[in-house]
């Protein structure tokens with residue numbers, strides 16, 4: 001069972017699509033994968049606010065095909081990781097990238113419903129009209145993730161998609177700090193480790 005600290009660490013991405021990448025990580029204790037089993041994946045969906053408990057209960061009814069779709073999600077996670085590694089080096093590479101068509105393909109395979117919902121900012125109008133992707137079964141899990149990836153591509157400032165600077169850290173985040181100087185997944189984990197290493201190095205100098 002993963003610790004609370006690991007749960008916190010998984011959600012440092014400031015973008016759901018990057019949290020998705022971080023659902024497999026290499027903390028001090030070795031690799032932790034939050035998508036090892038179908039139940040893991042569904043728990044991750046709830047923790048990430050990508051699905052409600054009720055929706056997950058519906059998906060659980062079809063455990064037979066959950067395994068197959070889960071494998072697809074895991075494969076897509078690595079495809080998307082390669083893409084993010086590329087664009088974090090050079091954001092201009094997003095133009096014409098195969099990942100755009102790949103995501104559009106996934107999104108084209110799901111049903112959207114239009115709903116009246118309470119408005120986020122109720123000062124002007126009480127309701128807003130929102131599209132929601134339906135979660136009818138395990139086949140609709142990947143499109144929900146792909147929607148967050150599409151959001152990153154279309155709405156985030158890709159110049160600030162960063163990999164934690166610690167050499168052995170796999171975590172990605174969107175640097176939304178004002179100064180855009182964020183370097184670590186978390187100060188408690190990699191930041192302090194780097195500080196301690198720098199201190200040890202400075203002590204070694206004659």
Ligand SMILES: [Zn+2]
Pocket residue numbers: 164165166169170171184185186189190
């Ligand atoms: Zn890190």
